[in-house]
Amino acid sequence: MEQRTEPAKAYDPKEVEQRWYRRWEESGVFHAEPDSTKAPFVIAMPPPNITGRAHLGHGSTYTTQDILVRFHRMLGENAVWIPGLDHAAIATQAVLDRELAKEGKTRHDLGRERFLERARAWKDEYGGIIDQQFRLLGFGPDWARERYTMDPALSAAVAKVFVELYREGLIYRGNRLVNWCPTCASTLSDAEVEHEERDGTLWYIRYPLGDGSGEIIVATTRPETMLGDTAVAVHPDDERYRALVGKQVLLPLQERPIPIVADAAVEREFGTGAVKVTPAHDPTDYEIGVRHGLAMPSVIGLDAKMTAEAGAAYQGLDRDQARQRVVADLQARGLLVRTETLHHAVATCSRCGTVIEPLLSLQWFVTMEPLAKPALEALRDGRLRFVPERHGRTYAQWLEHIRDWNISRQVWWGHRLPVWYTPQGDVIVAESEDEAKRVALERHGTAELTRDEDTLDTWFSSGLWPFSILGWPKQTPELAAWYPTQVLVTAQEIIFLWVARMVMLGMHFVDPERPPFRDVLITPLVFDQQGRKMSKSLGNSIDPLDLIEKYGADATRMGIVRQMHLESQELRFSESRCEESRNFNNKIWNAARYVLALEAPAETGLPAPEQRTLADRWILTRLGETVESVTAAYHAYEFSTAAERLWKFLWNEYCDWYLEATKLPSPGRAAVLTTVLDVALRLLHPIEPFITEEIWQLLPQRRGDGASISRAPWPQASELARDDAAAARFERLVEVIVALRRLRADAGIPARELPQASLAHVDLDAEESALVERLARVRLVAPAPAGGTGLLTEHVGDVELALRAGADAAAREAGRLQAEERRLIGEVERLEQKLANASFALKAPPAIVQKEREKLAGYAEELQRTRQRLTEILK
Ligand SMILES: [Zn+2]
Structure with missing residues (x-):
């Protein structure tokens, strides 16, 4: 792979994302072959409609799948995400009908054959748009394995299932009451x-x-x-x-x-x-x-x-x-x-x-009760699991009260029923026209047949999805290695339409013991900030492509994932989360530039334990904890937890503290900085694939080896030396530094000044003292500076802090505190009068009175603190 060795000054998501997606696709990082020596991890992508366009719902449902597959691939499993498209019978026909209407025609003017030709041409021209949009979102399914519900092999599976159900007596034709839409006909x-x-x-x-x-x-x-x-x-x-x-x-x-x-x-x-x-x-x-x-x-x-x-x-x-x-x-x-x-x-x-x-109408039906039974048992005995669990009840209730499934539709676009009629009125159900003719010849001595005009409900073919995409009914290596799949990720509104039918058909036709997936993960619905559904007519819908344009795909994904809490099934989308995520990415990028500009480590491994600074030992300990908690969160589908942990680790711990600490040079700092970055990037990769790849390729450990981070091994917490005592010590220093910074800020001490400070009841070694001086921007003196004007004090646990603010700063601080004192006196008086007012005490609800009393107590306490500081600063 061609390499860039110098990181660009500003991070440009658009350039980076396009460049990496192209390379990933060309080098086949998303492709997998069945490999029985590894544990399988397979997700059948819910096939979007060929009429579909990416929307924010895909942002939550499909980003989740991408994260899972990338995570499991890095765990070393035989991971594959199989994409596809659904012909979407009624939706597609509706689009074509609208197009024809603009030309002043109806589909009947064209006739069935020409209409279908037009539908196929439409699919070839527009059907793949969503695939391109998915690429922009960074989704990495195995594109070489893309399937379409009307591929010849998948259509053959549809015919086979119809014929077998018919022969088993589970498909029948009858006059039944159906839901009829007169407009959709x-x-x-x-x-x-x-x-x-x-x-x-x-x-x-x-x-x-x-x-x-x-x-x-x-x-x-x-x-x-x-x-x-x-x-x-x-x-x-x-x-x-x-x-x-x-x-x-x-x-x-x-x-x-x-x-x-x-x-x-x-x-x-x-x-x-x-x-x-x-x-x-x-x-x-x-x-x-x-x-x-x-x-x-x-x-x-x-x-x-x-x-x-x-x-x-x-x-x-x-x-x-x-x-x-x-x-x-x-x-x-x-x-x-x-x-x-x-x-x-x-x-x-x-x-x-x-x-x-x-309406009463002559239609085709599937008898569902015998199919529903095993699907219900699989849920009850835990072979099938819904996450969150409550969706399992919805699934069970529907299966318990299941009605026969009307599978015939009076549309042209779709799988035509494999049903033929002889002139005598005999019904022949066969997998192909040739077979139907053979049967007709045998039975009636004629091959003259009329085919049923109806097509199958779209969900009939998508009900076979987890196995038809693996080549079923042929016994392919894919079917052997990748069925059943591990998890299905989808939205709650299609639990009956799709999920339950896949379970029923999969258990009936492929494996009576195992449902087609172990887990069904239901992702939240996306709403606007006011909790309204996003729609064009409300003008509140957000196009994920616009977000990518503004913030990049990584930040868009991160922004969505941070808002996606597992138990809450409602995501009130806030665009500001994407903007924050862009800032997060810029922060990481700048940190990486700093790290990469340091002298390259002589060795790529970590320095020996005795050569590690306190900060080294702390960041490695925090990293170990991060590896553990992020790994557990991905396994538990708690993606927002993983995102928040990584956010805190990279932004606060790595950038704000560790990077600052390394400004005191130590022999091992470059090695620790790059090692920690390497591990953190791998943890973050499933959520933000692009920036992690871009930086990872620049690490000195990686230069020129051509591997992609998406195939790098998942970090193991056990590889990282933890030192809890050192970490605790560093964290107390952090508290001390924060307190000293606060004192400096209170006193309005300019950044260039280095005031004197002293710490009592704590023993710092030379390294620790240097750290405090550097990060709090103070000069430590011992013993404590003698009392007098401008001495600020504070406690952090047992540690007593004192900061000599200087006469000017002390006067400024005293002025500020006096103004604060006046404000607080005013508040206290106002509330005392209000509470003393008889009519308020009588008429106001007790909860309000209580609230006002609490407010008063708060102001009084604040006033006392302010006066104490004033005394200290003025003494
Ligand atoms: Zn309708």
């Missing part, structure tokens, strides 16, 4: 439906009994669906209606007799306790319909317009117009009793916001 999974709280109306409608003996009043929020009612239901224990069960009512407007049935699903407290049953347009009614064998006429069609079944008066109206017409007609006939306003949840499409229409 497709079914949606339950997880793609949102429930919005809205104000609506509850209509009370009279249904006359068929025998003319009276009526039953039902309450509904959707009067238009009454055209498809096939029963009225009451709770079996409801005394009010017991006598009516089994009778008929005459459905108004349709004039059709329908039965009154008893069903435990009815909520007695809702409305009148009697509800209309529309099995084709409501999930609960559908279940009542199945239990009571009711007819299920569909009165609303796929276009959200009323069908012929709704009757000639309503056919063709859209559902909102139909509602108005039905209400008006009921009113005209005196069948509307009253209305109430009602706050209730309305199901809407998570993609376009349209109100969902539950």
Whole structure:
């Protein structure tokens, strides 16, 4: 690798980051081959949509993965991060539909084949943008292993899983109630439906009994669906209606007799306790319909317009117009009793916001219960672990109440169902068209087939992700070495949609004992400072690429990681953390320049213990502790803890104290400085890959060996000699120095002056005295300077400090203290009067009175201290 030996004066993240990313990629540092002699560490990257762009959520979820893989690679494991892209059926089709709309066309004008060609071309042109953005963020997956959900091999895995589930009887086709979005013109999974709280109306409608003996009043929020009612239901224990069960009512407007049935699903407290049953347009009614064998006429069609079944008066109206017409007609006939306003949840499409229409439709389903059982057991016996643990309950609750999965979608972009129909109406499910033809020839003597028009739910292919990317169903070396993976890192909103399905399918098809990952790490959602979701419409979204432009990728990553606390699942993002991190990087850069400008150490190893200064022994001890705590934090996914520890170590301990201490030259200082920097850079590398590599390459130990820090061994605390007694001694000196600096500052002593100071009750050796003099900028004298004007004193534990401030400085300090005294007297008087005021004492809440009393006590104490110092300085 070409080397630069002199560090640039100012750190330029843009130049450094581009240069290193290119070299890493060219030299293959992210690439791995399966190696069974090492422990595997594998992360399957959640494939972003081909329509995706990097956002701050990637900053938290994907930076985490990059940190983990870099960390485990340095631990010497067979670490690999496998990237990919998801074809994102509905999202991509929506983008293309919008493009076509601008040309005044719809996809139907193009036809299926031309539309798919266009989609593929779109993917080739724009599908990789997010990969480039990930490179800017410093993410280092094994790009050579990138997979796409519609790669031929992955599509073959999809077909195989479909066919096998079908043969096992776990995939079936049926007329079932589905969530239908009339705008997207497709079914949606339950997880793609949102429930919005809205104000609506509850209509009370009279249904006359068929025998003319009276009526039953039902309450509904959707009067238009009454055209498809096939029963009225009451709770079996409801005394009010017991006598009516089994009778008929005459459905108004349709004039059709329908039965009154008893069903435990009815909520007695809702409305009148009697509800209309529309099995084709409501999930609960559908279940009542199945239990009571009711007819299920569909009165609303796929276009959200009323069908012929709704009757000639309503056919063709859209559902909102139909509602108005039905209400008006009921009113005209005196069948509307009253209305109430009602706050209730309305199901809407998570993609376009349209109100969902539950519809009966001929769709394909997976029977989930047998698949859910092993997935639930894996969580219960600890083979699968959620971090934070509470997300495991969400996962379990969904699996315990699992419903069959509607997997067919009426979009064109996606995996087309491997299902063919013969002219006789026979269904042939096969892994390929050729195979389907062979079967058709055998069974019917014809190869004439029509393929099912539908495609599969996007989550069907991503549900196979952890093993399809390793070559399954082929028994590849990758599958043998890298399955199951170690950890999945993702966001909480796709625990059902994705995580649970990967566990179910992985345990069903690949390994019945082991889920496809041991840990599921759920990263926090990113919000703005006020706790609002970031969105374009609110104008509060932050583009990570803008942050990189301003602060560099390292500082962007560090800024995010420092705010990412494991237990809190909400990250209120503050850009100032990125700015601070840029300052942190500049601090490290300047420290490195200082270190590298020193005479090169004769030997690269540490000086012998007896040659180490007190400061050497202290920084090596602190380094050892840092190695331990940072390593433990990475293992525990406590990334902000690791970041904060490294921040404190590098900024405060290394730069502020140790570097200053080495300004008193010692024979081993260059070796200690570079050794400590080497170790700290390796610890920091997973979070800040670029600056650590740039500096590490400049260390004298490294010059010219061509290795990357990302493949350097992880530091071991045991390699570092710890000396706790020396560290404690150094830390007391630090306290003394801080106290002397404070005294200097209080007295306003200019930086160039070296006042006399003395320390009592402590024995300092020559090295320690020199350190105090150098870092506190004082001249130590013994014995204590005689009393008199301008003597400032302080205690640090047992140690007594005295600083001779000089007459001028003492006078300045006395003036400052007198002003402070006047201010404090004023505060004390004000509060005393307030508390003495009878009306305040009576009317104010006791907590406020108490607070004011505490304030007064505080001021009084401060006043006493100020007067004491004044006496000292004036004596
Ligand atoms: Zn929609």
